[in-house]
Amino acid sequence: MAFVPLGLAFGALAVQSGLDWWWATLSAAVAFGGSFEFLLIGLVVAVTPLASIAVAAFMVNLRHVFYALSFPLHRVPGRLGKAYGTFALCDEAYALATAEKARSWPGPRILWTQFFLHAYWTGSATAGALLGSLIPEGVTGLDFALPALFTVLALDALRDLRGRRGDLPTPLLALSSALVARAVFPGQLLLVAFALFTAGLLARHLLTTTRRPCRA
Template sequence: MDITPVATGGLPRPVPAAAPPVRSEARAALKDSAGVGLGFLPLGLAFGALVTQSGLDWWWAGLSAALVFGGSFEFLLIGMVTASAPLAAIAVSALLVNVRHVFYALSFPLHRVTGRLGKAYSTYAMCDEAYALTTGERARTWPGRRILWLQFLLHLYWAGSSTAGALLGSLIPGSVTGLDFALTALFAVLALDALQGLRGDVPTPALAVLSALGARLLVPGQMLLAAFALFTAALLARHLTTSRKPRHA
């Protein structure tokens, strides 16, 4: 704070310094999420079109995107709903597909988010893209409000584009195929972006590939869960091995 002399008595009196301008966290989050939002647009449109082409009502796409917000599981859910799959089978499939979020929670910056409501929504809206954006090198100084805005915008992108895709789905010819591959394409782009931030750490992607191949050979029916388990075990083993090495001065 500044020390400014007062005319009466000539004694100095502390005067609070002017507060610095507060940066709009919503505007910053909008800039941060713009790239993924552009990726969500064709993906959501594809999901919405796939919903209507599967014989479901258009509003089902928006409701699923807003409440389930499961990305890859939502694509799987379309076939299960149209096939009238048992509720227990849907619940088990949801667990197997989304169990990766348990591992995300180990490094997701939830501790920066304040308030019970904010933490609850941040936990609910922790999708793959939000995790990739908030755990990067440049996101280490982001405050909780910016993280919440980022997650809300990603949620909005997905729900809005899915609803628009369902409304426009009738305009897409039924002969068009490959709409469900849009999710795989987005994951491929995110994986390439993550590889660029590893800074030459070749063992990590190598362990991921080996874990996926091992899961494919050993338990192809539960490849996703087995791959994550193998990858986590490999990372823990590597961490224990490197931490036990003697440190040189």
């Protein structure tokens, strides 16, 4: 249900930025890339070249490549179901479907979860766009709805990691990667942070494998 206020904020922000209401609906239904869609509003308003928008989309959504490595898409039945599951793979769907309690979920439940997330996002974005004209121009902070949602997802992930041996360094590694990227490459924070995080995970995996005693 967190998608509802987030979609309302996105739709209202799109209208307040000078875009038509249907733009929010089309973006939510076709792009379905929450964090990138917030960024896309500013890019469209600034008439950014298409090539620059494509590069930005690649950098922001690069995390989905890593999501696919552990997302239980193999449980989703049928080619059409897998195709939609790939399209509708978002942060919230990944957080729900890969949690400890979701390991017993059948494929249809995973697919329905993604469908309802998609429907909530599209419907609430449309409602926010249609009602956005009722929000006074002096209201600020609508764009903070997305960081707030990611904060909640991060806290839920930390709770899920509690009690697992060896998993505590993972969020610390992610935080340190983000801080280093912010200090050294502030203009390309997301891409550099993911590169550092991936390198750190690979290095930790190699060290763990090397230290593990061989069985006779």
